[in-house]
Amino acid sequence: xxxxxxxxxVLTILAALLALWYAAAxxxxxxxxxxxxxxxxxxxxxxxxxxxxxxxxxxxxPAPHQVLAELWDTTINKPxxxxxxxxxxAWITLSATLVGFGLGTxxxxxxxxxxxxxxxxxxxxxxxxxxxxxxxxxAIAPMIIVVLNAIGxxxxxxxxxxxxxxxxxxxxxxxxxxxxxxEQIQLDLMRTYNASSSQLFWKLRWPASMPYLFTSLKxxxxxxxxxxxxxxxxxxxxxxxxxxxxxxxxxxQTVQIWSALFMAAGLAAVLxxxxxxxxxxxxxxxxxxx
Amino acid sequence: MGTAFAMPQMIPDAASPSTRSVVxxxxxxxxxxxxxxxxxxxxxxxxxxxxxxxxSFIGPSGCGxxxxxxxxxxxxxxxxxxxxxxxxxxxxxxxxxSYGYVFQAAALYPWRTIEENIALPLEIMGxxxxxxxxxxERTLALVNLSGFGKKFPWQLSGGMQQRASIARALxxxxxxxxxxEPFGALDEIxxxxxxxxxxxxxxxxxxxxxxxxxxxxxxxxxxxxxxxxSPRPGRIxxxxxxxxxxxxxxxxxxTPEFLEIAxxxxxxxxxGHSYDE
Numbered sequence: 001x002x003x004x005x006x007x008x009x010v011l012t013i014l015a016a017l018l019a020l021w022y023a024a025a026x027x028x029x030x031x032x033x034x035x036x037x038x039x040x041x042x043x044x045x046x047x048x049x050x051x052x053x054x055x056x057x058x059x060x061x062p063a064p065h066q067v068l069a070e071l072w073d074t075t076i077n078k079p080x081x082x083x084x085x086x087x088x089x090a091w092i093t094l095s096a097t098l099v100g101f102g103l104g105t106x107x108x109x110x111x112x113x114x115x116x117x118x119x120x121x122x123x124x125x126x127x128x129x130x131x132x133x134x135x136x137x138x139a140i141a142p143m144i145i146v147v148l149n150a151i152g153x154x155x156x157x158x159x160x161x162x163x164x165x166x167x168x169x170x171x172x173x174x175x176x177x178x179x180x181x182x183e184q185i186q187l188d189l190m191r192t193y194n195a196s197s198s199q200l201f202w203k204l205r206w207p208a209s210m211p212y213l214f215t216s217l218k219x220x221x222x223x224x225x226x227x228x229x230x231x232x233x234x235x236x237x238x239x240x241x242x243x244x245x246x247x248x249x250x251x252x253q254t255v256q257i258w259s260a261l262f263m264a265a266g267l268a269a270v271l272x273x274x275x276x277x278x279x280x281x282x283x284x285x286x287x288x289x290x
Numbered sequence: 291m292g293t294a295f296a297m298p299q300m301i302p303d304a305a306s307p308s309t310r311s312v313v314x315x316x317x318x319x320x321x322x323x324x325x326x327x328x329x330x331x332x333x334x335x336x337x338x339x340x341x342x343x344x345x346s347f348i349g350p351s352g353c354g355x356x357x358x359x360x361x362x363x364x365x366x367x368x369x370x371x372x373x374x375x376x377x378x379x380x381x382x383x384x385x386x387x388s389y390g391y392v393f394q395a396a397a398l399y400p401w402r403t404i405e406e407n408i409a410l411p412l413e414i415m416g417x418x419x420x421x422x423x424x425x426x427e428r429t430l431a432l433v434n435l436s437g438f439g440k441k442f443p444w445q446l447s448g449g450m451q452q453r454a455s456i457a458r459a460l461x462x463x464x465x466x467x468x469x470x471e472p473f474g475a476l477d478e479i480x481x482x483x484x485x486x487x488x489x490x491x492x493x494x495x496x497x498x499x500x501x502x503x504x505x506x507x508x509x510x511x512x513x514x515x516x517x518x519x520s521p522r523p524g525r526i527x528x529x530x531x532x533x534x535x536x537x538x539x540x541x542x543x544x545t546p547e548f549l550e551i552a553x554x555x556x557x558x559x560x561x562g563h564s565y566d567e
Contacts, residue, residue: 193414
């Protein structure tokens, strides 16, 4: 496949999405311009409305270039230490995401190892793990923040723990499957060598589970970010992408909301790409077919 | 050490097998419990495998030949009778790492190179790094895979993968080699070639080999003894001592002597089949 064949479909879709977005922006923002004109007692033509729908301060749906301009302004034009800098807010959220993701990975792997090696855990744990994910995170997030705050823990850790709460799940489920993926013949082989259970784990179960681990990590890192943002929403956090979203919606700053959303999406994409790169690097070292 | 008293104890048994027998089964039976009721996989099996023998187990599927091999390897527990391997229980024999097992599939770990796969039992058994390297090179040469050590399993053909798995079973010092239809999935030409190599390897290493197969020519070509088994319930119907010389070129399969042994094996298999269906 040539570069042109790869890029062309992507660009086509992108152009179609942009066209759709502009059309929607015009359609959604036009009533405000008509109302304004009507209140002023003037009539207004469509050719006059068109440019104004893309330049409102608080549009229903900001046009793409408005969001891009806001993104540019709040990332490049502001020092990263400024509270108006989106990079600053993104870093606040990212740090909670990474701590939560790290803890979630450890917790998920620990639970999976326990489930695979301990019959009692195998029988009793999985229903609880699944039940934990049926509780809406928006309902439990304020409880976590309030309870932890009451015992003197505040700041980054409560948000990180909400990330942990979400991200341990795919890792636990994926790793249980991964650690159980060796075939009977491979297990029999280890038995003929009279391998100890730690040898069985490190030389067979662990390497066999790697593809499952990385697939889970990709899902987990994205929802860890969601967890951190959700953790910022109900608590009146003053910094972070969640706080930006909340402040934007208080003051009807739709451009600010959309730019925070794009920042979050970009952040998630970068995180998933990094995990994906680690995935292929590890699999290549493990002799995967190119 | 080395006094007469420190000799391994004899098996206190009326039908005491020769001290040189590597595997000795007396009235061995194994019944699996399944959802459809008990299934008798083996019954009344009496057999001695002598040191240096090449014993083939042949029979239709369900005759218990693989099950018997797995009992020797302590991968299944017999439900009646007794069995000793190297004079001890199969469990102790397994714990002493006294056999190498070659499965139907190569079962190489895909994330390890061929070298690392051969190193696997050596790592587990605690061989030093220098010793490991020497053994890897020696066994790779033994199965004609020198120069392929750095390849990953998927880069090798099926026959080469199975040879690598034989090298893995030869890498540590086990005098007994248990092989469960190792060439069953390979085509005829590759199989002939590997059979020839296996005989050569057996002559060179002087191991005792138990070999499960369902190919009559393969069994006759390779074995010093052929154990014919039949299903429902799995049992031994005939044990044939081969009269062929140890030196066996491939075209020995055209000789009248070979064909005579083959026809006796075929008769044994047919007799086992006569009273079902």
